[in-house]
Amino acid sequence: MVFDPQLAEIRFGSGLSPTLAPVTSTDVMLARLQGPDRAADHFPIAKTDEILALVRVFAKLRKLNRSKRTTPEAKLAEKAFKRFRREYLQQRDLWFRQLLLRHVTTQDGFRERLTLFWADHFTAKGKNRAMRPLAYGYVESAIRPNITGRFEDLLIAALTNPLMLHYLDQFRSRGENSALSRRQGGRGGLNENLAREVLELHTLGVDGPYGQKDVRQLAELFTGLSYGVEKGFVFDQRMAEPGAETVLGRVYGGAEPALAPVLQVLRDLARHPATAAHIAQKLAVHFTQDQPDPDLVADLTSAYRDSGGDLLEVYTALLSHATSWQPELRNVKPPFDFLASACRGLGVAPALLAGWEPKQIRRGFIAPLKLMGQDWQSPVGPDGWAEADAAWITPQGLSARLRWAMAAPQRLVEPLPDPLGFAQQCLGARANPGVQFVASAAETRGEALGLVLCSPAFQRR
Helix, strand or coil: CCCCHHHHHHHHCCCCCCCCCCCCCHHHHHHHHHCCCHHHHHCCCCCHHHHHHHHHHHHHHHHHHHHCCCCCCHHHHHHHHHHHHHHHHHHHHHHHHHHHHHHHHCCCHHHHHHHHHHHHHCCCCCCCCCCCCHHHHHHHHHHHHHCCCEHHHHHHHHHCCHHHHHHCCHHHECCCCCHHHHHCCCCCECCCHHHHHHHHHHCCCCCCCCCHHHHHHHHHHHCCEEEECCCEEEECHHHCCCCCEEECCEEECCCCCCHHHHHHHHHHHHCCHHHHHHHHHHHHHHHCCCCCCHHHHHHHHHHHHHHCCEHHHHHHHHHHCHHHHCCCCCCECCHHHHHHHHHHHHCCCHHHHHCCCHHHHHHHHHHHHHHCCCCCCCCCCCCCCCCCHHHCCCHHHHHHHHHHHHHHHHHHCCCCCCHHHHHHHHHHHHCCHHHHHHHHHCCCHHHHHHHHHHCHHHHEC
16 A cells, blocks of 8 residues: 555545645544544534524424414514524524535544545434424534444434434334324324334445345334434333334344333444445445445455444555555545535635625535535435435536636635646646646636636546
């Protein structure tokens, strides 16, 4: 393996920066990953409990507004609710700004990339206005703190977070013989969404060694997993199916419903050989190419299996493999990564972004992301964003990238940097003759910067 500091920032981080020196070794990358989370400290985002408190206020004001509709206080109640709703939803834009600033300023880009990867692996989103902002707290509470531990702990944190239980309707699932179903004459029913996604997406993989019977038994075992906006995650015994369940040939639980068997099945699924292979394949695709080297996948699988799912061991294997350092840039950057690395490469001043209002954030970043094909925090399904390059190389997506690249630098940096120097700074040794030509031959400095940002060399990692 030949370590390349520039490639380390491009492939495993948030891109090269004119003000931050590239990382010097894989040991430093791993050490920073285990050290203080300075980017999160500098640019904080609310956690799940903080946002649930806002959800409670949202619900209270909405209820008050509805109850006052035919009274003299109707206008005041409506005005109070609408003002809070507007400010609450605008807060999402400010948290997006914080996330972007982390990528622009961090010296620990590998952490940022892994956080995005695992947040996508465990995709969850709010399905109504009150719950949508919780996506930020979900990542801060369940994903980001657990990316350097064991996969089983990350799995449990994600699946017991209120947002996941809301997104996959687990909080509605109840056992046929549960106390609540018996008391209500059989109302309600079992929901298999969470169980199916745990097996198919989160652990064993779509081709894993499980069948429909395992899905149903796991769904029955999961009954009781729920949440409340007052308490957060809860295990509600009233909704849980009594008795034992059999998943992949192993029996879990007993006469009385309890949380412990649920946690045990998740730990067993996390340690399954099929999970090791599934996670290894996904990491290899994400950080190298759509069709990764089988030897790399095998090494990652072995590291996962031999360590019992210790993610740091898997990352060490990833960074130690020669295939990870092939000089050719293969993977197309998803839209967010493109925008973040562009801001980082341009050396956008944190103070400038920190001064942007919610409307500017929406117009400058969130709306363009949607046009590029990445409706931020709103993927179509629980399988998250596509990894395949073809998903991002579309006429509409490329057109949106070009329009943003041509206009954004003039709003983000002043004075505009020298295009040739910019190309060499943000691409390093990958500023090939073609890129250097467009950087020097364009009619205006703004056009030259836009062409560099749209070049294949910058669009890939």
